[in-house]
Amino acid sequence: MADDGLRHLLETWADVDPARYPFDPVEMSVAVRTLVPPPPPRATSGDGGHAGWSEDFAWVESVSVLLSDRYGPWAYRWHWGPWEREHVGFVTDHIPAPADAPTFVADSLLAWRRWLESLAERFDHLLPSVDPTRAAGAADVVAAWEAAVAQLMAFAATPAVDNDGWQGNCSRTLQWFLTAAGIPSEEAQAVVDRALERFGWWAPLTAVEIGEVADRVARDAVSPTGIVPAGRIDNWPDTWPHGWPSWRATNTGWGAGHPSDRGHSA
Template identity: 40%
Template sequence: MTSVVRLNRWAQVDPTPHPYDPAAALDGVRRLAPPVPPAAPAFPSLRPSDPVAWDAYQRACQQSLEWNTAMTEALVREYGPWASGWGMAPHATWDCWAPFVTSQDETVALVAEQLTRWRRWLEGAADRFGRLLPWLDAAAAAGPDDAVAAWEAAITELLTATVAWVEDDDGWQGRCHRVLTWLLTAAGLPEERSVTLVNQALGSRFDGWVRLSAADVADIAEHLARDVVGPRYGAFAGPGQGGDDWPDTWPDGWPSWRATNRARPHS
């Protein structure tokens, strides 16, 4: 999505300060939408052999991106910054990178549908944050051990819920990155540190196009929880340093990065 802003901070997408009536969304988008560009030509199957068709398709792609940008800017002005992510709604059917070949009315209806899906997803996240953040604050006041446990439970809940929202096995990565970063920034961590910690916790070992397993969720939650609370409480025993001498995820994903009796498979 050619969004107006990066959506790393929860304050950017928190829907709470911005009223929204889904019943009026279609009329609102219809009023705001720029004219839809002409339908794109069919995608050229043999690009070198048909340069005219390929050039036409590229021009249509550019028009599509420009239309998406204009539509996003209009939605943000009307509804608030949260609307900038309308094309990233769960179960999205919108592809901002490809030219659409629908009429003005069909396109407007699809945008309104996507905007409402995105809003509902944000409202669900807001409800969870409203419950989890006071709990995390109370745990932090009780001490680092309670804080780590609370963060681990909160991250586990968010990851489980987020993966459940995603229909395709190859769509969870971006959603998990986004939701976890929102939680950290909502809890007061700086944006840059939040992004770094989430990237480290998810890591390259979760780049495969498969759905997260329960063992994956446990690893991410424990790793990220300890990093959030601080390095002093985030150090795990290394190989040969005692502790749990058996892999934690046997037989799936064995050996775990938490296993202390053998080198970690991922850094």
């Protein structure tokens, strides 16, 4: 059984990597019929509002524990899949009727698993590019990190419906990628937190923000390893990657330095 105090954290790629946890969708669709307990009745308050939030949360938690015990820690967040617009929201807002619960859980778990498998394919493609032993030079390593982060942010943010929905998805995805690249989980979280800290909630994600986060993550992820020299590398293209603006560019008005440095005199 997974550690009750840690199973929900999913801080590293090893916690959710599909390659580590074999999964048979057919077996799962049969197992949930007896595995999933019935959800609580839909109680209502005197004014017509729902009054069973704590019971709903307890049901979601019980399903999470049962699934993670059977399929691995990744299944604890069975309700994190990129759902359709009408299903977006905290899972307790969508507790099904008892007869529909097995199908609801199976569909949610399968959507989550398929998203992780799609993410794993991207990791497999991008991880070799950020391997310093395969790079021709320091600039290539940083550029590869920027490209990887930008691509992963675009992928992670795609399912987000609300303007404030991208931060959580992007944060988790980037932290997992850093740990998959060999960076310890605490350091990976610190790198991602620093890169995202300036963005408040309800802030739409644009190409400019993606470019800035990609640059920050790349510099913090690579520099501590000693791969990149302390001096600035100036041989950068005007846009990197795939049209994302770069603060190093000479055609965006950012040529004077990093965005955090603009407006400050020496």
